Amino acid sequence: MKLDAKDYAILKYLQSDGRLSNSDLADKVNLSPSACLRRVRLLEEAGVIEGYTMRVNPAAIGKSSIIFVEVSLTSQSEGNLGEFEKAVSECPEIMECYLMAGGFDYLLRIAAADASDYERIHTLYLSRLPHVSRIQSNFALRTVSKQTGLPIS
Numbered sequence: 001m002k003l004d005a006k007d008y009a010i011l012k013y014l015q016s017d018g019r020l021s022n023s024d025l026a027d028k029v030n031l032s033p034s035a036c037l038r039r040v041r042l043l044e045e046a047g048v049i050e051g052y053t054m055r056v057n058p059a060a061i062g063k064s065s066i067i068f069v070e071v072s073l074t075s076q077s078e079g080n081l082g083e084f085e086k087a088v089s090e091c092p093e094i095m096e097c098y099l100m101a102g103g104f105d106y107l108l109r110i111a112a113a114d115a116s117d118y119e120r121i122h123t124l125y126l127s128r129l130p131h132v133s134r135i136q137s138n139f140a141l142r143t144v145s146k147q148t149g150l151p152i153s
Contacts, residue, residue, distance in 0.1 A: 001046040006031060008152050010039055011048070015149040018052040055148065063111040065139065067118055069126065070104040072134040080131040091125040104136070115139075 003011075009029040013020055020028075026036035043049045058064050073080055081099070088097045088108070096109040112118040118137070126135055 001042070001048060003048070007039060007043060007048075010036065010043065012152045014040070014049070015152065018054075058111055062113045065112045065114055065118065066143070067110045067112060068138045068140065069108040069110060070134075070136040070138070071106040071108060071126075071129070071132055072104045073106075073131045074133045075131070076105060083130045084132070087129050091121070093121045093125070104134070 006029055010025065013025055013028050022037050022040070023033050025040070026033040029036060031039070040049070058066075071084075073084060084106070085097070085099075088094055088106075093110050093112060094108050095111050096107075098107045099105065100107050110118065110121060112121055118139075122135075122137075126132075
């Protein structure tokens with residue numbers, strides 16, 4: 001799908017406030033409500049808009065510790081990668097998982113209450129992940145910058 005300036009404007013406004021009503025969005029991007037809704041639906045159907053979510057304050061639900069975990073596998077065979085990725089998807093505390101190029105194979109972002117909660121996650125999930133040769137954990141001291149939206153021109 002080729003995006004134009006109106007599409008980028010729609011994405012920018014919805015990215016900053018996914019609860020924006022269609023009529024308010026239409027006003028902000030200078031379109032009629034029907035034309036705006038049609039564009040939003042096209043962006044959704046094309047997969048440009050992947051979905052709508054809300055953000056939860058981690059501290060408010062007792063998950064204020066963020067741990068970044070570097071994982072190295074015994075080998076990067078297609079089977080090993082697939083089995084590892086399937087197992088990672090079954091751990092609710094793993095918020096993100098990235099296949100990496102460089103000194104380790106995967107980078108995980110985990111939300112935990114504290115060090116003892118992370119120990120529980122490590123024991124129940126991380127230590128049981130298939131084909132793992134090395135796990136290195138890094139605790140974030142505080143969040144300095146966190147962007148939820150992509151830069152949109």
